[in-house]
Amino acid sequence: MTVSSAPPAARNAAYQQLVAQRNAFTLTMTVTFLVLYFLLPVLAGYNKPLMAQKVVGNVTFGYVLAFAEFIMGWVMAYIYVVKARTFDRLAQEARA
Amino acid sequence: MTFLLAAVIVAVTLAVTFWASRRNTSAGDFYVAGGRISATQNGIAIAGDYMSAASFLGITGLIALNGYDGFMYSVGWFIAYLTVLFIVAEPLRNLGKYTLADMLVYRLKDPRVRTYAAVSTIVISTFYMIAQVVGAGSLISLLSRGAISADLAIPLVGVLMIIYVVVGGMLATTWVQIIKAMLLMFATIVMTVLILNRFGWSFSNMLGVVEAKNGAAFLGAGVKYTNPIDLISLCLALVLGTAGLPHILVRFFTVPTAQDARKSVVWAMVLIGAFYVMTAFMGNAANALLGKGAIEAANKAGNMAAPLLAENLFGGAGTLGGEFGLAFVTAVAFATILAVVAGLTISASTSFTHDIYNGVLKGGQASEKDQFRVARLATVAVGVAAILLGLAAKTQNVAFLVALAFALAASANLPVILFTLFWRRFNATGAMWGIVGGILFTLLLIAISPNIMKIDPDTLTTGRHLIQANAIFPLENPGLISIPAGFLFAYLGTLIGARRHTPEDDRIFEDMQFRAYTGAGVDGTVAAHD
Numbered sequence: 368m369t370v371s372s373a374p375p376a377a378r379n380a381a382y383q384q385l386v387a388q389r390n391a392f393t394l395t396m397t398v399t400f401l402v403l404y405f406l407l408p409v410l411a412g413y414n415k416p417l418m419a420q421k422v423v424g425n426v427t428f429g430y431v432l433a434f435a436e437f438i439m440g441w442v443m444a445y446i447y448v449v450k451a452r453t454f455d456r457l458a459q460e461a462r463a
Numbered sequence: 464m465t466f467l468l469a470a471v472i473v474a475v476t477l478a479v480t481f482w483a484s485r486r487n488t489s490a491g492d493f494y495v496a497g498g499r500i501s502a503t504q505n506g507i508a509i510a511g512d513y514m515s516a517a518s519f520l521g522i523t524g525l526i527a528l529n530g531y532d533g534f535m536y537s538v539g540w541f542i543a544y545l546t547v548l549f550i551v552a553e554p555l556r557n558l559g560k561y562t563l564a565d566m567l568v569y570r571l572k573d574p575r576v577r578t579y580a581a582v583s584t585i586v587i588s589t590f591y592m593i594a595q596v597v598g599a600g601s602l603i604s605l606l607s608r609g610a611i612s613a614d615l616a617i618p619l620v621g622v623l624m625i626i627y628v629v630v631g632g633m634l635a636t637t638w639v640q641i642i643k644a645m646l647l648m649f650a651t652i653v654m655t656v657l658i659l660n661r662f663g664w665s666f667s668n669m670l671g672v673v674e675a676k677n678g679a680a681f682l683g684a685g686v687k688y689t690n691p692i693d694l695i696s697l698c699l700a701l702v703l704g705t706a707g708l709p710h711i712l713v714r715f716f717t718v719p720t721a722q723d724a725r726k727s728v729v730w731a732m733v734l735i736g737a738f739y740v741m742t743a744f745m746g747n748a749a750n751a752l753l754g755k756g757a758i759e760a761a762n763k764a765g766n767m768a769a770p771l772l773a774e775n776l777f778g779g780a781g782t783l784g785g786e787f788g789l790a791f792v793t794a795v796a797f798a799t800i801l802a803v804v805a806g807l808t809i810s811a812s813t814s815f816t817h818d819i820y821n822g823v824l825k826g827g828q829a830s831e832k833d834q835f836r837v838a839r840l841a842t843v844a845v846g847v848a849a850i851l852l853g854l855a856a857k858t859q860n861v862a863f864l865v866a867l868a869f870a871l872a873a874s875a876n877l878p879v880i881l882f883t884l885f886w887r888r889f890n891a892t893g894a895m896w897g898i899v900g901g902i903l904f905t906l907l908l909i910a911i912s913p914n915i916m917k918i919d920p921d922t923l924t925t926g927r928h929l930i931q932a933n934a935i936f937p938l939e940n941p942g943l944i945s946i947p948a949g950f951l952f953a954y955l956g957t958l959i960g961a962r963r964h965t966p967e968d969d970r971i972f973e974d975m976q977f978r979a980y981t982g983a984g985v986d987g988t989v990a991a992h993d
Contacts, residue, residue: 382980437739
């Protein structure tokens with residue numbers, strides 16, 4: 368376990384790029400989803416009339432927002448999967 | 464018919480267990496199925512680990528009795544997987560071998576951290592398990608209409624779970640999860656289609672019936688969660704706690720690479736998301752078709768909403784179809800209980816054997832054969848402890864223990880995971896402070912919260928609160944305070960333990976980061992890296 372798995376050659380451009388891109392991506396996505404997610408409990412706690420407002424037929428804003436959160440989750444997971452192809456390519460270059 | 468279907472499920476899972484036992488030859492097979500589970504299989508198993516009886520029966524009941532608030536609760540369980548996907552899954556796979564402790568020690572190079580992380584895993588799994596086992600007792604006695612009492616159900620679940628894990632290890636546990644997850648998804652999808660058919664394929668129509676029966680407030684927030692701060696605190700623990708739950712984390716060691724870990728989470732998100740969306744249909748349909756009164760008459764907490772709904776959808780009480788629907792959903796709920804308890808047990812016994820027995824007591828020198836033997840003994844010990852704790856706690860109000868497990872995971876494990884991955888100056892003292900501080904502070908807040916301290920009327924005989932006094936800490940869920948406190952403990956510990964930052968520290972950090980980000984040195988099977 369003490370043997371370094373990072374050869375000096377690894378501190379290359381591809382690796383630098385991977386770290387920078389990955390950190391920026393993770394931070395942006397995490398902050399975005401936390402803000403969008405907490406809209407739900409915050410509105411549920413502090414704006415009950417809005418949550419009970421009917422939007423489509425008998426479907427309230429609360430239900431629309433909750434369903435939208437599921438779609439947001441899937442979309443963000445998909446964005447990550449696409450973006451991760453770049454990360455995988457950079458990681459492969461960095462290891463080489 | 465219920466007993467017949469439940470017996471079929473038990474027979475199939477036991478057959479899988481004995482098949483798996485022939486492929487289990489080493490400790491690595493026992494702990495993580497040799498790292499040979501595919502991403503798809505693992506994704507389904509993660510979904511299985513997560514969709515417990517509490518979700519299936521509990522959330523359906525919660526929505527049926529409280530309307531929108533119950534569904535809002537579902538959202539947090541799903542969104543939590545974004546934290547797992549973005550931050551934890553891949554680095555964990557790249558840095559660890561069998562447990563969370565592996566990852567922390569890889570970076571921090573201090574064997575004491577291993578002990579602390581293992582204790583944290585065992586504590587969190589135990590709380591989660593007590594909740595599941597006690598829940599299993601009351602659910603099985605409820606589902607069997609009293610034919611099997613809780614005193615019989617708890618040992619029954621315990622013994623079956625011990626057989627799965629001891630005989631079949633992680634491979635059997637994974638397949639039991641997969642079978643159960645598929646049955647649960649199948650049942651949920653069939654019910655949802657029947658529900659939509661009943662309401663003219665319109666969610667709006669169904670909500671119209673719910674509104675007519677319960678009033679407009681039922682379609683909006685605030686029926687159950689009246690204190691906004693408590694709600695936000697609960698949501699925070701859910702979203703950050705999942706990424707620190709040991710029985711979820713251990714699943715990422717069962718796949719060969721970080722890419723597979725990523726794909727597993729995505730698969731899990733597809734299934735878990737679809738499942739929780741369907742809870743909105745099942746819960747509201749239970750309310751619209753059965754009525755709140757009938758659901759509460761069967762069980763005050765609403766746990767019978769899903770089985771009774773199935774009975775209604777398949778033709779109603781007294782019909783052959785209705786009886787089959789009720790029996791099928793009941794048997795699925797039973798399979799769910801067994802599978803989740805087995806998943807918890809294996810994460811606790813792996814942590815004990817790999818981290819404490821081999822890592823600490825034997826200095827990493829225990830033979831494969833010894834580890835394999837100890838892991839199975841540890842499983843029996845964990846199982847027996849679960850049965851005894853479950854029997855002891857069976858009259859207590861333990862529903863809060865699941866939320867407590869999430870709060871503990873978010874407060875004690877997540878800060879340490881994040882600092883290990885991203886903070887260059889983080890050190891072993893910080894990790895130990897973070898884990899111990901996070902656990903003790905969370906437990907303290909819970910002990911003085913309304914979960915434990917409340918004055919019950921004298922007439923209440925079951926589900927009584929431990930301390931009959933007014934609560935000192937007002938929130939039911941401590942996350943809002945305990946999670947920042949967990950980060951603070953880890954930060955303070957780091958300052959206290961700080962020596963001069965040396966080039967060697969930088970090298971270790973960069974080495975860890977290189978491996979976490981590129982997977983260098985990870986070749987996909989468990990024997991390969993250490």
